[in-house]
Amino acid sequence: MLRPARRTLQAAEGAGWDRLRGVAGTAVEREPEPVRFADMQVRHLSMVMDIERRSYPTPWSERAFLSELTQNAYAHYVVALRGIRVLGYGGMWLILDEAHVTNLAVLPAERGRGLGDRILTELERRAAAGGCRRMTLEVRPTNAVARALYAKHGFVARGRRPGYYSDTHEDAIVMWKDDLGSGEAEGEPTAPEVPR
Ligand SMILES: CC(C)(COP(=O)(O)OP(=O)(O)OC[C@H]1O[C@@H](n2cnc3c(N)ncnc32)[C@H](O)[C@@H]1OP(=O)(O)O)[C@@H](O)C(=O)NCCC(=O)NCCS
Numbered sequence: 001m002l003r004p005a006r007r008t009l010q011a012a013e014g015a016g017w018d019r020l021r022g023v024a025g026t027a028v029e030r031e032p033e034p035v036r037f038a039d040m041q042v043r044h045l046s047m048v049m050d051i052e053r054r055s056y057p058t059p060w061s062e063r064a065f066l067s068e069l070t071q072n073a074y075a076h077y078v079v080a081l082r083g084i085r086v087l088g089y090g091g092m093w094l095i096l097d098e099a100h101v102t103n104l105a106v107l108p109a110e111r112g113r114g115l116g117d118r119i120l121t122e123l124e125r126r127a128a129a130g131g132c133r134r135m136t137l138e139v140r141p142t143n144a145v146a147r148a149l150y151a152k153h154g155f156v157a158r159g160r161r162p163g164y165y166s167d168t169h170e171d172a173i174v175m176w177k178d179d180l181g182s183g184e185a186e187g188e189p190t191a192p193e194v195p196r
Contacts, residue, residue, distance in 0.1 A: 033082050035115065037122045040077035040089060042069060047086035048079065055105040058167040068102075075102075076126060080119055090119040092127060092135070099127035099180070101137035104146070116149055124153070128181030135180055138164060138172035150175050 040048065045065055052059040068075040068091065077091035088106035092099045101123060106115045127135055138161065139146050155175035164172035 035080050035082050035087060035118065037078050037119075038081055040065075040069060040079045040091070042066065044079050044086050044089075045069075048089055051086065051088065051105050051107050052103075054108050058165075060103070076130070077103075078119065078122055078126065080106075080115055080122075088115050088119050090123045092123055094127060094130050094132055097131060097133040099123070099130075099132040099135040101135060117152070120149065120153055124177075124180055133178070133180055135177045137175055139175060140165060140168075140170050141173055142170065147173070150177075153177060 045062055048065060049059075049062050052065075065077075068077060072093070074093040074095055075091060076094055077089060079086045080088040086107075087110045088104075090104040091102045093102060101120075104116065104119060104123075106119070124135060135155075137150065137155070139150060141147075155177045157173050158176050159174040161172040161174060163169045
């Protein structure tokens with residue numbers, strides 16, 4: 001069994017805290033490296049796949065990501081990095097003035113700390129910079145966390161795609177955000193279904 005001091009250190013590392021060792025060998029915590037964003041590259045895919053598999057009942061294959069990165073001229077994917085470690089990612093297709101979000105996931109141990117929020121903001125920023133005026137995405141009605149995140153960002157539900165998800169045959173809720181970059185959205189945000 002681990003001694004408490006060691007466990008504290010491991011928990012700190014899990015939370016992304018770097019460690020320093022003082023001259024007497026005592027552990028000292030310091031601020032975690034800041035999270036930065038970068039274009040997703042093929043070299044990120046093993047870490048992306050690890051997150052993908054932990055995030056979805058029917059994960060995308062590595063080949064699907066590879067095809068997005070190398071074959072799809074409309075695709076734009078970002079990773080959130082701490083050092084060289086991928087903590088989360090998001091992707092979208094930029095088609096004329098519309099951005100269609102295709103994927104967004106955060107490492108389970110990093111959830112609930114604002115990272116999903118930051119990745120979505122980064123996608124919106126990049127889409128707006130690329131000339132997109134609107135953003136759309138599909139979400140499962142049962143995914144209360146994602147729906148709350150999208151509502152917070154001003155996405156509004158504007159329709160359903162019946163049986164969209166082939167694994168559970170769930171409908172997809174189609175959400176839109178207009179006026180990308182202005183911080184304004186049309187209509188009322190949908191209320192989250194489940195309180196935290
Ligand atoms: C959805 C996901 C990306 C959110 O990432 P995250 O880093 O945990 O989210 P954040 O900490 O940035 O939270 C942002 C907002 O999401 C919502 N949210 C986050 N955790 C929540 C929870 N446990 N319950 C309800 N809402 C929650 C809140 O609106 C929150 O804003 P607030 O903190 O101001 O209340 C993450 O849960 C995930 O990877 N899920 C699995 C993959 C997935 O479902 N992707 C979306 C597919 S449509």
